[in-house]
Amino acid sequence: MAKAALAAIACAVLATPVFAQKRPQPQPQSQSPAIPGNPDDAFVALREAARKNDVARTDAISATLVDYPISSYVEYFRIKPQMFDASGLARIDAPDDQVRAFLQRYKGEAIADRMRNDWLLVLGKKRDWANFDAEYPQFVLKDDTQVECYALLSRALKGQNVAADARAALSDPRYYGEGCVDLIGYLAQSRQIEPSDVAFQARQALEQNYVTLAGRIAAAAPDARGDSNTLATVVKMARSDPSQAAAYLSANAGSLSRDEQGAGWGVVGQYAAKKLAPEAAGYYRRQMDLGGNQWLSDETQEWRVRAALRQGDWKQVRQAVELMRPELRAKDPAWTYWYGRALKADNRGAEAEKQFQSIAGQFNFYGQLASEELGNRIVLPARTQVSDAEVNAMRTRPGFLRAQKFYDLSLRFEGNREWNWELRGMTDRQLLAAADYARRIELLDRAVNTADRTQAEHDFSLRFLMPYRDIMQRATDDVGLDMAWAYGLVRQESRFIMNARSSAGAHGLMQVMPATAKWVARKIGMTDFSPAMMSDPSINIQLGTNYMSMVLTDLDSSWTLASAAYNAGPGRPKNWRSSLPRQVEGAIFAETIPFSETRTYVKNVLSNATYYAALMSGRPQSLKDRLGVVSPSQITTTSLP
Structure with a gap:
């Protein structure tokens, strides 16, 4: 595409009106509940008001908590409702100066990373790429798909080809949000992705019954030819009656391309497999004969293996794993194990053994099964014990202290965030010391989860506690x-x-x-x-x-x-x-x-x-x-x- 045309598209996207509105004028409302007199109760009420993005109530409650021990969260809960509206969509008039001051004041803390996550959504929404690009590298957890979509959009607007990264990021419609819809639309307009990519993304959303999202994705690239109505009908029909969908697909195959037929049989196979229908493996065989594996959702690819397993068709198990998207195959040891089993069934013992060896050291369901396939029984690793001094060193960690306060308030979400943030970068011995500390203060779930993180030194008496x-x-x-x-x-x-x-x-x-x-x-x-x-x-x-x-x-x-x-x-x-x-x-x-x-x-x-x-x-x-x-x-x- 000519540079001038690309520039025109970039300008159009930059100028695209965002849907966030200016903060509305306060409207007469029913009287808010009274602010609790107890500071802890008021803090919990503040959190709830912030969850609802109720600006007036968070302002009122936070004003009563001037000297509250966790001042960072009081401030966060006050600012956050000014960044999102009542439906959770980012505002374009967020208080940027307050956010900057907050990030500087609490630099390095878990709540600062949470605030940066929120601000990146706002910056992406209002297309403030200068500030977005400055803040994104400082976002530590990078666990928000929508933020990742905005980061890719920013790169694309600078002329970079991000199609491959976008395909890798856009695998689960549950987490898309506005940023990912915008990314799909721009990449389609700039011809970085094909109409078939847009159709696939809409179909993924439809498979998970996100009908509105599917429509928004299709509308984001109106010039891209989406799936035919026939294939959309197959997807909707397969959710309730795979056999009816299969009959419809067979009768209307002539109106579909080869890729669309393959996608249709994959969807029918997925829903038949979830209903444990014996026909599922046959539907998937028809899909594999047609090819088009790149247009199958992750869930469709996973159920292709499961359908073959249930039928005892080891050849199809092997083929289904081999056809999996590489990132999906690597993400779960299940597919390595079942691939090894399929190779073993095909008398390819040496190849199977390599597969089992690659996961046998993992302390999970498939790691255990792989170890048994290699002729071993399940034994415990050598125990590493830490000293009292190492455990006591955990008592003054600020993240753990904040976490304990949250647990005392029964706010486990915030408590877990603070606890897990403090664990970052710890050695195995430090993790075991933190786990033992959690055990001693009776945070047993944190003891288990923390001990679960070690890589080379272990204490299974902490991983597998036996209280009571x-x-x-x-x-x-x-x-x-x-x-x-x-x-x-x-x-x-x-x-x-x-x-x-x-x-x-x-x-x-x-x-x-x-x-x-x-x-x-x-x-x-x-x-x-x-x-x-x-x-x-x-x-x-x-x-x-x-x-x-x-x-x-x-x-x-x-x-x-x-x-x-x-x-x-x-x-x-x-x-x-x-x-x-x-x-x-x-x-x-x-x-x-x-x-x-x-x-x-x-x-x-x-x-x-x-x-x-x-x-x-x-x-x-x-x-x-x-x-x-x-x-x-x-x-x-x-x-x-």
Whole structure:
């Protein structure tokens, strides 16, 4: 494209009206709640007002917290609502001078990086590239996709070709925001990306049911030819009825290009695989015959492997992994493991062994399985112990002190941010000292998460804590339950946060739902049960372990099925099991669970349990033995909640 044309496009984008509005004049509103007299309560109220971007209330509350111990957050919560409107969109009249002063005052702190993240969104929105380019290199975490999109847009406007970087960044529409839509539009207008790229991005959004976002992406490049209406219909149809979508796609294939047909069969395959339909692998075979792999979303590519696994088609497993986007394949050890298994099934043992060796040192589900494929049992690494002096050195770390204040206020989001920020750049010994410090002050989830970060020196007694051991021993002995499995589940459920509550109302160490707790209490004859009792660790563990035992009995003593049932309810794993084409190993069943949360949950629980068993017994263990095999069965009714 001629330089003059590119310059014209750049000017057009720079001049494009942004959608943020000037701050509106205050409107008459109902009277705000009174400001709490207790400073801690007022601080929590300030945080909530800032979350809603309520400028008037944050100004009023912050004025009462002049001497509050965490002054940086008082100031942040006052300024932040001036940067975003009530719907969360960036304003173009943000108080830049106040932001600059804040960043200078709290330089190097976690909250300064959070403020810089916010300001970059504002600067990108109003196309202030001079300030954006100056601030972006100082953004430490760089964990905001929309900010990354603005950074790429800034580079593109300077004449750089960023198409490859943009394709790598734009992989999950959940995190796009305005910045990524703007980036897609400009790259399409400047011919850095093709119309097919725009169509793919819109289709990715549509696959995840972000219909409005899909429309905005398409509208951002009106001159680019998007997917045909036929393919859009296939995507929408496949969400509810893959077989109907397949029939429609076959009947209308003549109106689609070869690439569009391949994309269509990939989407149909994805949704069929999520419904555990045996036809899914066949749909994917049609997709592979047509090619066009670059137009498949990450989720479609992942489910292509899972569909082949469920059918036991190792050749297709190998091909599906080989066709994966390289960054996606490298991100998860699952694909290295299953690729190794596929090579092994093809009698390519030496190549398979290399795959297993590349991940066998990882302390996770697939690292453990890879180690077993190499003929090893699961053992604990040598323990590194740190001194009291090393632990005590953590007591004065400012980030940890701020974190403790937040935890005292039950503000775990801010507490975790401050704690994790303080961990940056620590050596393994320092991480272990921080983990032991967290254990001593009873921040057990921080102890586990911090110990999990070490690379060469380890202490698995910190990674796999066993608080309330006497209570847990009695409870598991009473019902004949494997204590390693129980601890593996608690570690995944609550990270030993006694007052943990889920959005669904699950409570305590074992995250038992209120209705389930009441049902179990009645079953075991606890006539005086009340929901408030779930705050007592002994009651929480007693009811949780009883429920685990009931679920395990109901599901043929399969730890794999019972772990899935604890997370998703007992009816779902029975349904998933009933559709199996044959007996499968537990690892295949776990990997092909349709719910991403439950899939991750089962793998983590059983991986945890294997390490707990090694800690408790002092003997090598087998994750494969714990996973067992899962056989097809008829769905049976259950009285379990």
